[in-house]
Amino acid sequence: MAEVVMQRGLVRHEGRLAMMATVAVLVGVAFMTIGLRGNLDFVVELRAVRLAAMVLVGVAVAVSTVVFQTVCANRIITPSIMGLDALYVFCQTALVFALSGFGFAGIDPRLHFLGNFTAMTSLALALFLPMLRRRFDLTLMLLTGVVLGVLFRSLTTLLARLLDPNDFAVLQGTVFASFNAVEPDLLLLAGVITVACVAIAWRARHVLDVLALGTDTAIGLGLAWRGTAAGLLVVVAALVSASTALVGPMAFLGLLVVSLTERIVGTNRHAILLPAAALTAIIVLVGGQTVLQHALGGEGSLGIVVEFVGGIVFLAILFAGGRR
Amino acid sequence: MIEIAGVSLALGGSRILDNVSLTVPKGGVTALVGPNGAGKSSLLSLIARLRPLQSGRITVDGLPVDTTPSRQLARIMAILRQDPGVASRLRVAELVGFGRFPHNRGRLTAKDREIVAASLEQFDLSDLALRFIDTLSGGQRQRALVAMTFCQGTDYILLDEPLNSLDMFHARNLMRTLRRIADEHGKTVLIVLHDINHAASYADRIVAMKDGAVIASGETGDIIRPDILESIFGFSMRVENIAGRLTVLHHA
Numbered sequence: 001m002a003e004v005v006m007q008r009g010l011v012r013h014e015g016r017l018a019m020m021a022t023v024a025v026l027v028g029v030a031f032m033t034i035g036l037r038g039n040l041d042f043v044v045e046l047r048a049v050r051l052a053a054m055v056l057v058g059v060a061v062a063v064s065t066v067v068f069q070t071v072c073a074n075r076i077i078t079p080s081i082m083g084l085d086a087l088y089v090f091c092q093t094a095l096v097f098a099l100s101g102f103g104f105a106g107i108d109p110r111l112h113f114l115g116n117f118t119a120m121t122s123l124a125l126a127l128f129l130p131m132l133r134r135r136f137d138l139t140l141m142l143l144t145g146v147v148l149g150v151l152f153r154s155l156t157t158l159l160a161r162l163l164d165p166n167d168f169a170v171l172q173g174t175v176f177a178s179f180n181a182v183e184p185d186l187l188l189l190a191g192v193i194t195v196a197c198v199a200i201a202w203r204a205r206h207v208l209d210v211l212a213l214g215t216d217t218a219i220g221l222g223l224a225w226r227g228t229a230a231g232l233l234v235v236v237a238a239l240v241s242a243s244t245a246l247v248g249p250m251a252f253l254g255l256l257v258v259s260l261t262e263r264i265v266g267t268n269r270h271a272i273l274l275p276a277a278a279l280t281a282i283i284v285l286v287g288g289q290t291v292l293q294h295a296l297g298g299e300g301s302l303g304i305v306v307e308f309v310g311g312i313v314f315l316a317i318l319f320a321g322g323r324r
Numbered sequence: 325m326i327e328i329a330g331v332s333l334a335l336g337g338s339r340i341l342d343n344v345s346l347t348v349p350k351g352g353v354t355a356l357v358g359p360n361g362a363g364k365s366s367l368l369s370l371i372a373r374l375r376p377l378q379s380g381r382i383t384v385d386g387l388p389v390d391t392t393p394s395r396q397l398a399r400i401m402a403i404l405r406q407d408p409g410v411a412s413r414l415r416v417a418e419l420v421g422f423g424r425f426p427h428n429r430g431r432l433t434a435k436d437r438e439i440v441a442a443s444l445e446q447f448d449l450s451d452l453a454l455r456f457i458d459t460l461s462g463g464q465r466q467r468a469l470v471a472m473t474f475c476q477g478t479d480y481i482l483l484d485e486p487l488n489s490l491d492m493f494h495a496r497n498l499m500r501t502l503r504r505i506a507d508e509h510g511k512t513v514l515i516v517l518h519d520i521n522h523a524a525s526y527a528d529r530i531v532a533m534k535d536g537a538v539i540a541s542g543e544t545g546d547i548i549r550p551d552i553l554e555s556i557f558g559f560s561m562r563v564e565n566i567a568g569r570l571t572v573l574h575h576a
Contacts, residue, residue: 207429207430213422216403217422219373220403220473224393225394
């Protein structure tokens with residue numbers, strides 16, 4: 001009897017997934033086709049690149065947040081607590097400061113991407129790899145990340161004060177997430193990293209279910225906890241670094257998407273949660289960009305819109321949380 | 325056989341275990357008793373490799389717990405800690421199913437499903453199978469965790485105060501089940517107990533700890549004696565033979 005009902009539960013989850021996939025495809029089609037005019041080849045290619053970037057970033061942000069929350073056993077945390085986005089903003093500020101806005105714009109985009117990616121993953125490795133050798137507290141490491149984040153933010157503020165107003169405007173363009181100027185080469189590079197990391201996370205979906213039971217129970221069930229957790233955190237760092245280096249910081253999106261997804265699918269099983277969160281992220285990003293472009297008429301920054309709307313939705317979820 | 329040799333443990337400068345050596349033979353129920361803070365749970369955590377060994381050596385079935393791959397150990401030894409929180413939003417049947425993880429890495433086979441169903445039945449959970457863990461009472465949740473531990477199907481089972489928050493019916497049911505799997509399937513059960521009469525009734529052997537050291541260990545009949553009990557718990561109590569069972573009158 002139990003078997004049948006469980007099976008039915010699974011079918012229900014899969015039904016929700018199929019529904020979300022349909023919505024995602026519809027939103028994608030809307031984004032590609034609404035208001036299409038002028039030089040079609042050019043416009044379609046431009047939109048396709050943007051769409052691909054949004055799908056990539058959505059998947060990276062969603063998967064990294066789910067995995068990070070599971071490893072940290074905390075459902076209201078985001079990978080931005082590691083200070084990676086603060087480091088990214090600091091690096092851009094330092095570059096603009098050193099090279100001026102003009103020199104900054106002249107950096108080879110591939111070199112720039114790889115530099116940012118390397119800086120962020122190195123920070124994450126420096127934070128998490130000591131965990132493998134010594135018995136280090138995960139909380140302590142996260143706290144280190146928070147402190148480093150504060151350090152980078154203060155340095156950023158300091159440098160930004162010293163910047164020329166024109167340079168500052170250039171900087172503002174890079175530190176808010178935006179899909180308007182994505183290089184196709186970089187898309188490929190970020191795509192390879194993201195696909196590899198997502199494949200690892202998907203293979204680990206059952207392991208993630210066990211990790212979510214708590215450290216002691218997971219070890220009792222035969223997980224090598226420290227190695228597994230450190231490995232997964234490196235995957236998270238690579239995902240966050242790739243998406244941040246591609247379009248800028250989108251940390252808040254993850255928190256919003258995962259909270260929404262958990263309420264939609266009603267399960268913590270990663271086999272459902274991972275794809276569902278990725279689909280939600282795609283819907284939010286592509287839908288948000290479509291609305292921004294056509295309803296609000298602006299070519300503004302989606303990052304700002306997502307953080308504004310996301311913040312309100314998140315508060316609403318928290319206030320409504322009691323009824324569960 | 326579980327062999328513990330020269331194990332010490334210090335946490336934040338205070339000594340928790342002091343040069344503990346102990347052998348738990350294969351088969352049968354061994355009860356670990358002693359006052360609060362004696363180091364019983366810490367010793368269990370070390371045997372179950374939940375904590376890294378600081379000094380000494382522990383082997384289970386000849387496998388050193390600090391160097392053997394965790395997965396290999398999970399197939400011969402299951403541990404239930406005191407009150408492990410379950411953060412995930414899971415149904416009872418799903419939680420119990422995780423006990424099969426060391427064998428199937430998350431893909432339940434038909435045989436696994438049979439074992440899960442039997443375990444649910446065994447611990448009177450069939451009616452609760454579809455309830456979410458966070459809607460259960462403390463005792464029901466404890467039974468679900470015990471069922472998960474049993475599902476692991478290991479030769480060695482370590483239980484840290486599993487009777488906590490169980491009612492009399494389910495406490496007796498659990499102790500009888502432990503007795504039965506030890507007798508019929510040759511399992512080795514190491515269980516931390518606070519009710520000395522449960523130990524007296526169901527255990528083959530009793531190991532008594534106090535202040536981080538083993539102060540007595542032997543057959544149940546040799547430990548359930550007024551002088552030894554007084555040295556363990558620090559007050560005198562009568563031991564009577566009531567209807568063929570040693571009974572400690574510790575409430576007077």
